[in-house]
Structure formats: C-alpha cells, structure tokens
Amino acid sequence: MEAESYNRLSQQDPSGGATVSHPSSERKNFDVFLSLGGKDVRYTFTGNLFNALRSKRIKTLFREHEYEPDDDTNISPSALKAIQTSKISIVVFSPEYASSSKRLDELVAILECRMRTNQLVWPIFYGVEPTDVRFQRGRYEQAINRFEERYYSPERMNKWRAALAEVSNLSGWFYQKGHKYEYKFIRKIVEAAVQCLSRYDVFLSFCGEDTRYTLTGFLYNALRREGFKIFMDDEELEGGNQISQKLMGAIESSRVSIVVFSENYGYSTWFHHESIERIVERLINIEDEEAYNNSFPCSNDSYGEQ
Known part of the structure; x- marks a missing residue:
C-alpha cells in the first residue's frame, strides 16, 4: 500500500532523484511542507507548530517517520512531490538536524525547488545559532566530520555545505529556550504564513x-x-x-x-x-493529498498518532 501511494504521488516525477524536475508549471496543492529538525523537536516544538498551522486551516505536510542517521537511501518520490507541490517550505534546524544525511539531501531538494520556482523557504533556528549552521560549527561540524569519515562523495558533501550556508542567510526565526514563550514564537510564524497564503x-x-x-x-x-x-x-x-x-x-x-x-x-x-x-x-x-497522506499517516488530522 505504501509503495502504491508513493507511485501515485510521484507519477509526474519519474526520476526519483534529489532534483526537483517541475519548475513553474507544478500545481501548488499544499500550503506548507514542514521539514522536521529531528527527534529532539518532533514531539515538542515541531508538533506544536504543525497543530498551530492546521488550526488556521493551513494545509501542512510533514514526514510521519523520522530519518535515521544510518539511513542512506534516496529521498522518496513522495517526499520530493510534497516539496514541489507546496507553496512554502519551513525548515526547523535543531541541534540534531545535520545528523541525518537524508535530511540534508531533503534540504538540497528544497533549495533547488526555491531556485527553480521561487518557492518560499523559511528557516527556523531552534536551539541552534544560525552561524553554527552557516559555518558548520558545533554539532553541525561533528555531523559533517562523521560523514566525511564514512567516505561520502565530495560532490554530495559540497552540496550539503552550500545548502546549509545558503539557507542560514535567508530570512527566518531564531528561538533560544528560556528567553521567550514558545507559544508566542509559534504564533508569529503562523501569522506570517496566514498573511503570505492569502486565499x-x-x-x-x-x-x-x-x-x-x-x-x-x-x-x-x-x-x-x-x-x-x-x-x-x-x-x-x-x-x-x-x-x-x-x-x-x-x-x-x-x-x-x-x-x-x-x-x-x-x-x-x-x-x-x-x-x-x-x-x-x-x-x-x-488525489494528491490522499496519496501523500497514505504515505505519511500523521500529516492529515493529528500529530504523532496513527
């Protein structure tokens, strides 16, 4: 069932690679694609942001499953299709974000979509400094070094570095725990999305x-x-x-x-x-929404429940 739904959602993207292949003509069926920061924020900040967006009738999609650090498979066609057919991609950078090579590939795909279709990309730096992302310092440096030790191709590594540098220079939000109320921080993001998605x-x-x-x-x-x-x-x-x-x-x-x-x-x-x-x-x-939601069961009505 999962494979069938992946195929349905990706029927216009036969490549299955990390390159977004439909620039200006791609129909934007979804409002927001939420790129998760990792397990450290899935059931806290990102879950609360997802529910806040949905409460404003903003059609929001995200992965039901978490990318594991050792998972080196290609991004699924359904994930690429979800990125292509969303008006905004919100990327949550947490301390654990760079621990997954697949998550970094997803970031590359998001920025390729931005370049080809002018899709809006909003970075959120949650518990991590934007400069740490830009220059790969701290946890990000450690993660990149581990990938180098595992002999990842230089081309792929360079794409990750360039993507991290590019996205950290975009307008976004920075949140440091203990300095402000999280619900107020989330409200600002949702208000910006509502204003942007005038429909x-x-x-x-x-x-x-x-x-x-x-x-x-x-x-x-x-x-x-x-x-x-x-x-x-x-x-x-x-x-x-x-x-x-x-x-x-x-x-x-x-x-x-x-x-x-x-x-x-x-x-x-x-x-x-x-x-x-x-x-x-x-x-x-x-058709597209049902196919995607069959692939990612949590993306429809609730967060963290099957």
Missing part, C-alpha cells in the same frame, strides 16, 4: 439575479459569521462571456466551491467553464 476558504458560484439577495446572500453571511473567508463575485456575466483572471485566481485559491444551481444558472457559458475548472482542480487536489 479563500469557500468560492460561491451562483447566478446573481436568482439568489444573490436570498439564499446565496444568507449563506454568505452565515459562513462569514463562522470565520470563513468567502469569495462571492460581483460580476454580472452575460451569455458567452469568458471567465476573468480575477475569478480564475479565486477559484484556484479556494479550498471548497459551493455551486448554487438555480433557474438561470446555466445561461452563461462562463458558468459551465467555471464549474468544470473547479471540479477538475479539486479532484486533482484530493
């Missing part, structure tokens, strides 16, 4: 003259009262009009579309175009 929870599709001031209007107000962000267009389109870029963007950035069918709904060919476009996109989203 809608619900797209309301309807025929204005039929239901704007009755059913659809009442539904819009009820959803707003519950805190949902709604797109309800004000364009009155005549038959044959084409969908605008504004409305296409709203469709693509909405989690759910509610279609209110009324007597005159199908009068404009635009409405058919709109409905078909959204239905197709949603089916693609569901």
Whole structure:
C-alpha cells in the first residue's frame, strides 16, 4: 500500500532523484511542507507548530517517520512531490538536524525547488545559532566530520555545505529556550504564513439575479459569521462571456466551491467553464493529498498518532 501511494504521488516525477524536475508549471496543492529538525523537536516544538498551522486551516505536510542517521537511501518520490507541490517550505534546524544525511539531501531538494520556482523557504533556528549552521560549527561540524569519515562523495558533501550556508542567510526565526514563550514564537510564524497564503476558504458560484439577495446572500453571511473567508463575485456575466483572471485566481485559491444551481444558472457559458475548472482542480487536489497522506499517516488530522 505504501509503495502504491508513493507511485501515485510521484507519477509526474519519474526520476526519483534529489532534483526537483517541475519548475513553474507544478500545481501548488499544499500550503506548507514542514521539514522536521529531528527527534529532539518532533514531539515538542515541531508538533506544536504543525497543530498551530492546521488550526488556521493551513494545509501542512510533514514526514510521519523520522530519518535515521544510518539511513542512506534516496529521498522518496513522495517526499520530493510534497516539496514541489507546496507553496512554502519551513525548515526547523535543531541541534540534531545535520545528523541525518537524508535530511540534508531533503534540504538540497528544497533549495533547488526555491531556485527553480521561487518557492518560499523559511528557516527556523531552534536551539541552534544560525552561524553554527552557516559555518558548520558545533554539532553541525561533528555531523559533517562523521560523514566525511564514512567516505561520502565530495560532490554530495559540497552540496550539503552550500545548502546549509545558503539557507542560514535567508530570512527566518531564531528561538533560544528560556528567553521567550514558545507559544508566542509559534504564533508569529503562523501569522506570517496566514498573511503570505492569502486565499479563500469557500468560492460561491451562483447566478446573481436568482439568489444573490436570498439564499446565496444568507449563506454568505452565515459562513462569514463562522470565520470563513468567502469569495462571492460581483460580476454580472452575460451569455458567452469568458471567465476573468480575477475569478480564475479565486477559484484556484479556494479550498471548497459551493455551486448554487438555480433557474438561470446555466445561461452563461462562463458558468459551465467555471464549474468544470473547479471540479477538475479539486479532484486533482484530493488525489494528491490522499496519496501523500497514505504515505505519511500523521500529516492529515493529528500529530504523532496513527
């Protein structure tokens, strides 16, 4: 079952290597890919950050299993696909981060994606100085030295060093235990993600003259009262009009579309175009999300539970 889900998620990336292969055309189905720092933060900081992001309806993905220090296999196609299809990668650097060669390969893949698609990459330095990451000092130096002793290829080692230096120069966050409340620190990160991921929870599709001031209007107000962000267009389109870029963007950035069918709904060919476009996109989203969540059971509704 696990192999099947990996294959489904990676069907557009047959290489299976550490290179991201789909630059600008890759559909961004997920909001955040959370690259874990290691066992030292999985069940504490990273778990709390994951839950905080999910509580704001931010679609967040992360590995259910931990990379072991001796695991030298390639990054799975599903992990590469998850990186490719996320709008933001958040990398949590903890003291144990560099202990895994696979985790360092993942960092290289994230930065390759950033270079090719301008994906946002946010480093979080949790209990480790950014300069220690940049110059591989302390625990990071020890980890790199161990890999050198195991005769890792110079090319691979150079990629790791370059990636650590590059990511530590990006804008991010630094947290030192005992100097501030962790929940306030997490809240700042979540607020930044919410602001960056400006999109809608619900797209309301309807025929204005039929239901704007009755059913659809009442539904819009009820959803707003519950805190949902709604797109309800004000364009009155005549038959044959084409969908605008504004409305296409709203469709693509909405989690759910509610279609209110009324007597005159199908009068404009635009409405058919709109409905078909959204239905197709949603089916693609569901397929990719289910495949990834089958590979990483914890990434859907809860943290640390099967």
